Amino acid sequence: MPELNLIEAVNKALAFELAADENVVILGEDVGVNGGVFRATVGLQQRFGEQRVLDTPLAETLIAGVAVGMASQGLRPVAEIQFMGFIYSTVDQILNHASRLRNRTRGRLTCPMVLRAPYGGGIHAPEHHSESYEAMFAHIPGLRVVIPSSPARAYGLLLASIRDPDPVIFLEPKRIYRLIKQEVVDNGDGLPLDTCYTLRQGSDVTLVSWGAMLHETQQAAEQLVNDGISAEVIDVATLKPLDMQTILDSVSKTGRCVIVHEAARTAGFGAEIAAQLLEHGLLSLLAPVKRVTGYDTVMPLYRLEEFYLPGVDQIITAVREVVEFG
Amino acid sequence: MSGPQRNSNNARESITSFDIHFTRYIDNDGKVVGALPDIAKDPDALIPLYRAMVLNRAFDTKAIALQRTGKLGTYASSLGQEAVFIAVGAVMKKQDVLVPYYRECGAQFLRGVTMTELLLYWAGDERGMDYAGPREDLPICVPIASQIPQAAGVALAMKYRREPRVAVTMFGDGATSKGDFYEAANAAGVWNLPLVFVVINNQWAISVPLREQTRCETLAQKAIAAGFPGEQVDGNDVIAVFDRFSAAMEKARTGGGPTLIEAITYRLSDHTTADDATRYRSDEELRTHWEREPIKRLRQYLITTGYWDQQRDEQLQQKCELEVEQATQAYLDTPPPEPESMFDYLYANLPGALQPQRDDLAKKVKQACQS
Structure with missing residues (x-):
């Protein structure tokens, strides 16, 4: 079985679905002959042609609007925004149109599109290339927000996102594009879009994270074994709609929860999970829910980004605090 | 290397220039200007356009009355711009797709959207966007210009499927100041899309007049920058709009790519029922434009040519009002949506x-x- 990294898994999923469904069209800046700046679409234009894998003019509002228009006519566009820092001019199209088309027309028109974008810090990228604004999209009714954390989940979740009848924001943690290799079966199997994935069983604390931070979260869980602390690790994977039940079930067992994300803390998606834990799981809690997150600062340029991003030590400290609480 | 290949010895020379044409066949008084296209000599084609314009206005009058009596929400009137909307709706084929803004109810009616559906929409009911007729047409679009990139996507889908269909998008003069418009026009040029842009230049974007919107002499020339033709028509001359829009549609349908048509018209109404245009424009300006309005102009032409008479006009007026009344009753009888x-x-x-x-x-x- 071939071992693939995350970006190769994205490429495999795109290729599989281009071959399987002629309604799938890929569009974006440099996705054609260049194969995307991260090579997500490498080889696809050569294999499927310029009609199926389309370089667009350099205009993000256009990319999103064209995707909405194509999707309204029954195609399944997969649009790439080169970096999350350039995604904001698509928000009008996503919020006012993509997320509402089905509702506005009582199901007459739908918007089965995927908007892919690499996100997050840690690769020493230039300004505006390293932010994590997943919470902004998770706030918009009618969308799905999906974030893979491994090659296998990238493959399965992207296939499911392309096949989903509703618009999906698919955010790819670029820090781990090439960090991990994993066996990925290229058999076209999608993964469910409404469930968290429990990556590690544990009994003392539940660690909840998504995207690249799962890497540090799992390292922390591993090291905590030495302290005799058994941590359960949950990959949220589909932020919207959120499978809160898996998290609640885990916390009802462990009694403690630490949420880890690299986005800024205030009104970050961790706040939603913490709020729901209090609403539905207060009596299971043995300690306050803790968050380990990026700071409420502007994402610094890369000489300081390692100080901005949460690290293994911070996660371990937070876990110790909740375990030793009370 | 791309770019102009130049053999001249001049250090500096003109390498491109453009013309914008303006088309008008019937002037403000209903008199013929120049050689008329066939449609102008065919009462069987012309009278349905007139009927649709009268119906459009009857609907408009009723919608405003409903709003004023608390039976409808904010409504955007099409008063004075009916000729453009009707010509566009009449020329489009069933298989084409309209990507509208929010003022062109007349075009939508000809596409098969019902008056009851549009009343429901303006009364705050999503079911008014579930058009029973043109299933693939986009619904009304309120955020200015945001429908234009979508129209490029609709046209791209048609091109991708190699269908002989055309997407049409309409928007006001204000929308041509937005990036959405420029981005979509640029892409339509690059991709040679089957897409016709119709700018309803009604001189006002709420309270901001055209001279504060652009320094361009025409909005049509914005298409030139995107690499495809733009032209102006007298938007109050239904024959001119029909003729030039037909040509643009035919061109788009046969692989000739996009066209932008700037229809010069005037918003005789307030922006919407929530607006009061007396705050920013003069009675005198309004009076001048009432003299140029499209329905009176076409009526005059039809009567002069003997295609129409006063008696038939009165009958038509009554028939349209009755049709609007029936649609209004159907709207008022529609139970509210399930929460x-x-x-x-x-x-x-x-x-x-x-x-x-x-x-x-x-x-x-x-x-x-x-x-």
Whole structure:
């Protein structure tokens, strides 16, 4: 079985679905002959042609609007925004149109599109290339927000996102594009879009994270074994709609929860999970829910980004605090 | 290397230039200017256009009256711009797709959208966008210009499927100041899309006049920058709009790419029923434009040519009012939507995470019914 990294898994999923469904069209800046700046679409234009894998003019509002228009006519566009820092001019199209088309027309028109974008810090990228604004999209009714954390989940979740009848924001943690290799079966199997994935069983604390931070979260869980602390690790994977039940079930067992994300803390998606834990799981809690997150600062340029991003030590400290609480 | 290949010895020379044409066949007084196209000599083609314009205005009058008496929400009138909307709606074929803004009810009626549906929409009911007729037409679009990139996507889908269909998008003069317009026009040029842009230049974007919107002499020339033709028509001359828009549609349908048509017209109404145009424009300006309005102009032409008479006009007027009354009654008789429907079209299948909220709403509805 071939071992693939995350970006190769994205490429495999795109290729599989281009071959399987002629309604799938890929569009974006440099996705054609260049194969995307991260090579997500490498080889696809050569294999499927310029009609199926389309370089667009350099205009993000256009990319999103064209995707909405194509999707309204029954195609399944997969649009790439080169970096999350350039995604904001698509928000009008996503919020006012993509997320509402089905509702506005009582199901007459739908918007089965995927908007892919690499996100997050840690690769020493230039300004505006390293932010994590997943919470902004998770706030918009009618969308799905999906974030893979491994090659296998990238493959399965992207296939499911392309096949989903509703618009999906698919955010790819670029820090781990090439960090991990994993066996990925290229058999076209999608993964469910409404469930968290429990990556590690544990009994003392539940660690909840998504995207690249799962890497540090799992390292922390591993090291905590030495302290005799058994941590359960949950990959949220589909932020919207959120499978809160898996998290609640885990916390009802462990009694403690630490949420880890690299986005800024205030009104970050961790706040939603913490709020729901209090609403539905207060009596299971043995300690306050803790968050380990990026700071409420502007994402610094890369000489300081390692100080901005949460690290293994911070996660371990937070876990110790909740375990030793009370 | 791309770019102009130049052999001249001049250091500096003109390498491109452009013309913008303006077309008008019937002047403000209903008199013929120049050689008329065939449509102008065919009463069987012309009278349906006139009928549709009169119906458009009857609907408009009724919608405003309903709003003023508290039976309709904010409404955007098409008063004075009917010729453009009707010509566009009449020329488009069933298989084409309209990507509208919010003022062109006349075009939508000819596409098969019902008056009852549009009344429901302006009365705050999503069911008014579930058009029973043109299933693939986009619904009304309120955020200015945001429909234009979508129209490029619709046209790209047609091109991708190699269908002989055309997408048409309409928008006002204000929309041509937005990036959405420029981005979509640019892409339409690059991709040679089967797309016709119709700018309803009604001189006002709420309170901002055209001279504060652009320093261009025409809006049509903005197409030139995108690499395809733009032209002006007298938007109050239905024959001119019909003729030039037909040519643009034919060109787009046969692989000739996009065209932009700037229809010069005038918004005789307030921007919407929530606006008061007396705050920013003079009575005198308004009076001048009432003299140029499209329905009177076409009526004059039809009567002069002997295609039409006063008696038939009165009958038509009554017939249209009756039709509008019937549609209004159907709208007023439509029960309100089920509150739970706000959840039922959010996703193809309601995610489990949302079920408790839907249940909560159902409880709220039940309590409201009991009290």
